[in-house]
Amino acid sequence: MLERLFISPAQHQIHHSTLPRHHGRNFGEVLSVWDWMFGTLYLTQGIEVVQFGLEDEPKLTTHTLRAALWEPLRRLGRG
Secondary structure, three states, rough: EEEEEHOOHHHHHHOOOOOOHHOOOOOOOOOOOHHHOOOOOOOOOOOOOEEEEEOOOOOOOOOHHHHHHHHOOOOOOOH
């Protein structure tokens, strides 16, 4: 019941999973109510095997704050 309001470690790990069914899920840091409201909440059902890591081509490869802020805007310009 509490996982519908607060992010648990089990929910947070889903955000970092490489499995397609977990993509775009559990963005909240503290409250899961936002994910619930926007349809991105994924609740685990018992024990679930999760794979972590980067996919073949990292989506954002930045190592500085300036680059992290600029890269999404640059990609928007490319369409």
